[in-house]
Structure formats: C-alpha cells, structure tokens
Amino acid sequence: MQLRTALFLLSFGTIGIVTAIPQTQETPSDRVSVPILIYHSIRPYRTTDLGGVRKYITTPEALDQEFAYLKAGGYESIGFEDLENRLKSGKALPRKPVIICFDDGPETQYVYALPLLKKYSFIATFFLFTNAVGRKNYLSWDQVLQLSADGMQIGCHSMFHPYLTQIGNEKDLWREIAGSKERLEAHLGKPVTAFAYPFGQYNNHIVELVEKAGYGCARGTYPGIVHSEEDLFTLTGLIRTATLKSLIASLQDSEDKANENTTTDRS
Numbered sequence: 235m236q237l238r239t240a241l242f243l244l245s246f247g248t249i250g251i252v253t254a255i256p257q258t259q260e261t262p263s264d265r266v267s268v269p270i271l272i273y274h275s276i277r278p279y280r281t282t283d284l285g286g287v288r289k290y291i292t293t294p295e296a297l298d299q300e301f302a303y304l305k306a307g308g309y310e311s312i313g314f315e316d317l318e319n320r321l322k323s324g325k326a327l328p329r330k331p332v333i334i335c336f337d338d339g340p341e342t343q344y345v346y347a348l349p350l351l352k353k354y355s356f357i358a359t360f361f362l363f364t365n366a367v368g369r370k371n372y373l374s375w376d377q378v379l380q381l382s383a384d385g386m387q388i389g390c391h392s393m394f395h396p397y398l399t400q401i402g403n404e405k406d407l408w409r410e411i412a413g414s415k416e417r418l419e420a421h422l423g424k425p426v427t428a429f430a431y432p433f434g435q436y437n438n439h440i441v442e443l444v445e446k447a448g449y450g451c452a453r454g455t456y457p458g459i460v461h462s463e464e465d466l467f468t469l470t471g472l473i474r475t476a477t478l479k480s481l482i483a484s485l486q487d488s489e490d491k492a493n494e495n496t497t498t499d500r501s
C-alpha cells in the first residue's frame with residue numbers, strides 16, 4: 235500500500251501542478267476529498283473588535299495570503315454543482331479542487347474578497363440570507379447581481395438566519411428554506427441549488443425539507459473534508475478563523491486523504 239502511494243505521488247510529482255488532471259474515470263470512488271473553506275467578514279480589524287467577533291473576520295491581507303497559498307499549491311476552485319456531479323455521476327474534478335464559501339453577505343465581501351477572487355481567478359459561493367440583502371453593511375441586490383455576473387455563485391442561507399432546529403411552525407420553516415430560495419432566484423433569474431444551514435444546525439426533518447425544496451446539496455459547519463453522495467445534504471466544511479498555518483495543516487490532511495482514496499480506487 236505504501237509503495238503504491240509512493241508511486242502515485244512520484245508519478246504526479248513529476249507532472250507538477252498541471253491543471254485539471256482528471257481523476258480515474260473507470261472506477262469513480264464514492265468518496266471524494268474536497269476542502270470547503272468557509273469565510274465570513276473580510277475586512278481590517280477595528281480596535282472595537284473583541285475576540286469573539288474577530289473569530290469571524292479574516293483580514294484582506296490574510297485572505298490574500300491564503301489565496302496565494304492555494305494558487306501556488308495548484309488548487310482550483312469549483313462550485314457545489316461540480317461536487318454534486320462528481321458524487322452522483324463520477325464527473326471528473328480538477329486534481330486539487332477547493333470550494334470557497336463566503337457566508338452571511340456582509341458588504342465587506344464585495345469590497346475586499348471579490349477583488350482578491352479576481353486576482354487569483356477563483357470562484358466562490360456566497361451564501362446569503364435574503365432578509366439582510368439591501369440592509370446597512372450588507373450586500374445590495376446590485377452587488378449580488380454583480381457577483382453573479384463576475385462568475386460567482388450564489389447560495390441560499392435562509393431568510394432570517396434563524397436556528398432552524400428551533401422553529402416549530404412548519405410554515406415558517408418552509409419559508410426559511412423554500413421562500414428564501416424563490417426570492418433569490420427571482421432576483422438572479424437563475425436557479426439556486428446550494429443551501430447552507432444557519433449556524434450549521436439541522437436535523438433529519440430539516441434535511442428532508444431542504445431536499446424537497448429542490449436544492450441539490452446543503453452545507454453545515456461540522457469540520458470535515460471527505461464527502462460522499464449520502465452526505466450531499468450534510469456537507470462538512472472548514473471555518474476559516476485562524477492563521478494560514480491552520481489552513482496549511484487542514485489542506486495537508488485533505489491531500490493525505492485524497493491520496494488514500496486514490497490508492498483505494500486502484501486496488
């Protein structure tokens with residue numbers, strides 16, 4: 235097994251970071267390793283930001299560093315539909331795929347993250363809760379449309395960002411899951427197929443409703459990088475709150491798992 239892994243690493247090592255090396259198509263693995271990075275506000279720290287707030291802020295310099303690291307490492311950004319197609323029908327992904335998410339729709343994502351996404355030619359999925367769009371300090375509908383026009387993907391993050399597991403009324407729950415999707419689609423003029431659970435909270439009933447509402451996948455915030463078709467509505471991610479060092483450690487882990495998967499495919 236180790237020799238096999240070594241041979242695999244050697245064979246790809248000589249190719250270097252050539253883009254879009256297809257994965258083995260004859261024997262598609264039912265599990266795939268794709269880091270899903272979750273960012274929140276992107277802006278410089280303010281002196282008034284306390285520790286709890288800073289946990290959800292990535293400075294533009296730190297994001298620039300992380301994107302530079304991803305680019306140099308040969309990572310290619312993909313969308314949730316790409317992951318879905320891979321898991322459902324074995325459609326090839328780039329050799330080192332990454333999904334980049336920006337949650338909650340603060341305006342800082344448009345101001346600081348979008349230019350960096352363009353600088354590194356990455357795409358990202360912006361998970362918006364519809365009640366916030368157009369409010370002070372949040373993205374405007376014009377900015378959302380601009381993100382979409384720039385090739386970014388828009389995902390749904392409910393209407394009011396509640397703890398879905400604490401909503402007892404079915405009508406309210408459906409509005410949060412399906413009503414928000416309709417509103418986004420009406421503004422964008424295109425389907426919205428990815429959902430992110432507010433606060434990463436869900437239960438079996440909520441998962442069923444998300445599927446029934448017509449989404450193709452949904453993401454929580456439990457940590458993890460390996461995904462399977464069974465997990466399409468409970469996808470895991472990596473909340474980016476810390477240092478580049480922690481990103482490097484997570485990605486190394488993901489590469490190790492990817493190599494294990496590939497070795498398993500071939501054996």
Ligand SMILES: [Zn+2]
Pocket residue numbers: 337338391395432433
């Ligand atoms: Zn959120």
